Amino acid sequence: MPPTILTLGMKLRNNSAFVRFWLASTVSDFGTYITTVALSVLILVSLNGTALDQGLVNAARWAPYLLFGLLAGIWVDRFRRRTVLITGDFWRGLILATLCLLGALQLLNVPTVMVLMFGFGTLALMSDAAYQSILPKLVPRPLLTRANARLQQSDTVAQTTGSAVAGGLVVLVTAPFALLLGAITHFVSGAVLLSLKHAATDKHPLRTEGSVRRKVGEGLRWIYRHPRLGPLAWSSHAWFIGSAMMGAVLPALVLNDLRIGALGLGLVLTGAGIGSVVGTLISIRIGQRWGTGRTIVTARLIQPVALALIAFSPLVAAAYGPLTDQAYGSPAAWPTPLWAAFAVAVGGQFLFWMSMGFEGPLEMGYWQAVTPDKLIARMSATRRSMNRGMIVLGAPLGGFVATITSSSIALWAAAGVMLLSASMLLFSKFRTANVEHDQLTDEEALT
Template structure:
């Protein structure tokens, strides 16, 4: 069956796309809320990011087991509606002047807990109605829509924040989650109503089984360790980049949205090329090369403030409004370098993402997919809890550029772990389980 004729996949794709728009609108609005509306610092941004991902560190190893006790569709719907409620509450509290950075952290912790459960269900839900040979292609379609959302959603969010302020932009993010949940309610394909997975053994045994599968696998193991290091660097970038754009370059909310749109454009192109590159170079080699490109792209972003200073004939006059029409030539040059770095970084991410997701799902038995997903995500997002505050603190003690250079070094280490491991020879075509093997394991 072709994916476009799979009605369950089409509805799931639609729900995922709408939710993706909400994610990128929320990302921009939240950064502006913390750094501008609440007069926060890069460290505050890092703490908010850490609070968002802390549930993955605290509860992540249990998430896959909890998800197995419920229908995956039910978990996804609950997660969407719950996140919509959290963002709505944040909007109301911020508009009334009752929200500070600690309050944002508490609400984002709740938001992250709901996202954790949805993420654990997400990866194990797709194989219920998409056959394993089509999983890489299905993940490519999902990531392509995600990148379109990243491109347009970030730009829309930047303009929306400048027009109606950050709290009300968060309300639009809430609406997208409500719409996504409603679409999933209409998904009635028989495969999506599979009963909860029943597995024998204690909680400890189940967690151990998931850990052994992820870290004991000859190729998934190196990928997991490499990803942990990568997420530390990524978390540092996530905390520092908004501060660099909003506070150092003073490009404003619209400028931040446009910089992040560069990421979306790169990711769109990357996902379009992903399958062809994977077929030509094989999965392992393609992902290793993508990982090597990312630290170079991050170093380019770190250079953007230096470009602005080098081209300025006099001290920069950064306007408070941050409107592109008022930018000086040095600021336009800095914007182009930062957006170009984002483009290159997410071009490589677009190539890597579908290949990595499809490979993990293809080589993992169905009964372990939720635990595999939860194990990796809990550890990866746990690295954000460490990396985000560290990146923010380093930016305050030194500068945003230096913090980004350090993040690039961490990502380079991540790439080298894969380069010198067995993952180089990973190939989804030869390593994947057949549907029959998946049912018997």
């Protein structure tokens, strides 16, 4: 019986190595969403920051991808990938614990947060490269799309619950102490990975011949000269600029414009998680029916519409009459205009992340399935570094536009960038991509 048929009959839950990896990833994801909410409240409320401050902190967090990303895959190849993941988890936990301590002592300011988040981002860069290159070692290639779907489903559950929990925690114990819980999740994730024993994780590091320049060049050529991966890469770069603009502006819109507090921000992000859960549940089915390319293009055409809906939420509130300058911490105290604006913002988040949900597993599975094993770490690090490098451009840009105009206008601009991203895929060869037809065979993957 062919290897592909055998692997398709396997159950992921019977793969103990994948299950442990999945558990560690889920715990870490939970901490990520707690950290995202707590950090935004810390900057915009505790430190009285602006959308531009939020954008600068986001840029500092992702700057290592721009500065070191092309070398990250080469560096990861020199170490056992499990070791890189464990080290990244423990040190990121220490950085978040440091933020908690300095915040509790009232010694934090925006530049200090930027420095610490730069260190956090450097560790995340290395972990991301190892994360994407270890999965094909734990799971047969025909099951990669399914494995990525499971990982994204758990990520969406973490997003749904973690954001709401974070909002409540910030109200109860303040933003710095909410960050401490984020630190604990990284420690737990690292401990789970310590227990991961699998032949792929214990192998000696992969050594490849050639200079650093040659290795970087191989990764770049594979991504940008591939007839389908190339358009996907360029489209994703534009998408990340728009997404970064949204990431810098959305917390300011909720906390400063709508004034519905940390709990309101958590609930808005929970809407995103629910949408993502729905999307990942139908991702594989849609991909099988429509094909990988058509599904991803459709998802990216939906996303600008969703952003425009979020941008419309302050206008919905204003249609009911002017709001006061007071902050509404509890949903019980929200007037009707705020409930209407909240519903529109949640609807936009739901739609945006639902489309992300059915796009994400297919996109990641496609990248991994068509890339040779010797190039996966470099492909992953190069692609992620360029994408996250776009955050360094987009986050301050979004914050700047919001500061000189309004949060709504900045979100409209982000929607325009995402429409450009979708158009780049729509008129390229990628729209015919299909992971089942384009993936490497087992023999090709070993060469």
